[in-house]
Each structure stands twice: as C-alpha cells, then as structure tokens.
C-alpha cells in the first residue's frame with residue numbers, strides 16, 4: 471500500500487516537471503490573460519489595454535527556446551466580443567539590455583520606456599481563424615538573447631501585449647517551451663508579472679490564485695484590485711495566515727487594502743485566492759490586480775510560486791498566541 475502511495479506521489483512530482491510551463495501557471499487556475507482594445511470602456515475590466523510578462527531562463531540552460539501564444543487572435547470561439555470583432559493587438563518580444571531592468575518595464579502602466587530592450591520579434595493580430603484556439607510561435611531564440619540578470623541567475627525575456635484598436639477583449643495564454651510543436655518545459659524556468667489582468671472562471675466553484683513573493687524587506691503589503699464586480703471575495707492565505715480578507719472593487723473602480731507581514735511570511739509566497747460568489751454567478755469577469763510593499767515597490771507574481779503553494783501551518787499561530 472505504501473509503495474502504491476509512494477509511486478502515485480512520485481509520478482505526480484515527476485509529471486509536474488514534464489508538463490509544460492503555462493502562463494497562467496497550473497497552480498494559479500486562471501483561465502486566460504485578458505487585454506482589451508484601446509477603444510474599450512474600462513468597465514469591461516481592463517484598466518490600461520496592455521499587459522507585460524517576463525520569462526526567466528536559468529543560465530545553465532543552453533538550448534533554443536520558443537515563446538508560444540495560445541489564441542493570439544481576437545475573434546472566434548475564445549475572446550470577448552463587444553458588438554463585432556474589430557480589435558487589433560500586438561505582441562512584442564524583447565531581450566537584451568534593459569528588457570527587464572529598465573524601471574518603466576517593471577511598472578503597472580504602459581508608459582515611458584516600458585518597451586525597453588531589443589525588439590526580437592513582433593506580430594499583430596485581429597480576427598484570424600488560423601490562430602483561434604491554436605498556437606502562434608515566436609522563436610527559436612538563444613537564451614542569451616534575453617537580458618542577463620545576476621540576481622535571478624539567468625536571462626529574462628519580456629512579452630508585451632498591447633491593444634492598438636477596437637473594443638473587444640483578447641483572451642490568451644503563453645507557454646515557454648523547448649519545442650515549437652510541443653509544450654516542453656525548461657527545468658528551473660518560470661514567468662512573472664507585476665500586474666495581472668485576467669479572466670475569472672464562470673464556474674463559481676473554481677478558485678483562482680496569484681502568488682506574490684514576499685522578500686525579507688517587506689513589512690506591509692498593499693493590494694489593489696480593479697473591476698472585481700463584487701464577485702465573492704479575495705482572501706490571502708500564507709504559512710502564517712489562515713485567511714486575510716481584502717477590500718474588493720465593484721464595477722470600473724480601483725479598491726485597495728493593506729496588511730502587515732508576519733515574520734514567518736518573509737521569503738515565502740502569499741496565496742491570493744479569488745473566490746467567486748456562489749449565486750447568482752458572475753460571468754465574464756475580468757479583473758486586474760497588483761501588490762506593493764511599504765516602499766511602493768511592486769511584488770512579482772510568479773506563475774510557479776517560489777517555495778511552493780504556501781500552506782497555513784496551525785502551529786505558527788499557536789506559538790504566537792503563547793508568546794503574548
């Protein structure tokens with residue numbers, strides 16, 4: 471019996487390594503990233519019609535890489551139509567100097583030099599049945615075409631998805647792969663963003679997550695969310711926190727709230743849980759979120775949570791109570 475359990479656990483661990491590196495990540499349970507055309511009203515759920523993602527490739531990895539976009543088009547079965555589909559959107563891939571390290575690239579708004587670095591590839595889409603519900607691929611690229619960032623121990627690439635016209639919503643996902651025909655993971659690679667603009671599930675039983683990483687300088691955390699449509703609640707779970715409720719937004723508004731970081735939470739990921747209202751179910755809900763520390767610096771959301779998905783440890787709270 472123990473051997474069976476061991477084998478099952480072993481296979482789960484192994485299969486997670488063999489499975490592709492999707493963005494959004496497996497543990498996030500977010501159906502799609504979401505970016506609207508520039509003529510959309512913000513009340514549809516996108517505050518700025520632009521989204522930036524970074525991809526880290528560890529320097530030990532030497533083979534070519536591919537950046538794959540699922541449902542790159544704006545039309546067809548996946549995407550949110552407003553009237554008729556008339557939206558254009560551009561995906562741009564950057565590497566080289568400043569692709570990541572330019573401060574404008576790490577903000578929440580598409581301003582200044584947010585498209586810093588060397589433009590390695592770019593492609594615009596509108597209605598395009600060929601790339602509806604299928605893949606478009608940038609690559610191959612040598613990992614060294616990214617920007618080398620010492621503290622990450624690897625090369626960083628950036629993809630910016632910008633709405634350029636129209637008022638429809640683009641739903642899409644990314645995969646970082648070693649193959650242009652299959653989704654093959656790169657060990658130790660991951661993706662991250664400083665602001666997430668995404669589509670929630672329609673099924674009220676599905677819970678979506680993001681995992682901001684809290685470093686040891688973080689004392690307080692401020693979350694801001696946009697256009698939550700009062701869809702249930704957002705709560706934070708961590709190794710030391712059972713369920714911290716966050717202030718949530720209604721239609722077309724930003725709402726923020728803050729909480730203090732506990733010692734045990736330093737150098738761990740927080741689990742922001744997006745829990746839907748059970749009834750009546752909110753459909754087609756697009757949401758934007760970012761999280762900052764006390765210096766107003768954005769915390770990165772990693773598609774694979776650093777240190778794993780944090781689990782609340784009952785013992786920590788007991789110890790804290792005893793100390794008082």
Ligand SMILES: [Ca+2]
Pocket residue numbers: 551552553554555556557636637638
């Ligand atoms: Ca339209």
Ligand SMILES: [Ca+2]
Pocket residue numbers: 541543544545546547548549601602603
């Ligand atoms: Ca589509």
Ligand SMILES: [Ca+2]
Pocket residue numbers: 540541542543544545548549640641642
């Ligand atoms: Ca799409």
Ligand SMILES: [Ca+2]
Pocket residue numbers: 514515696697698699754755756757
């Ligand atoms: Ca919304």
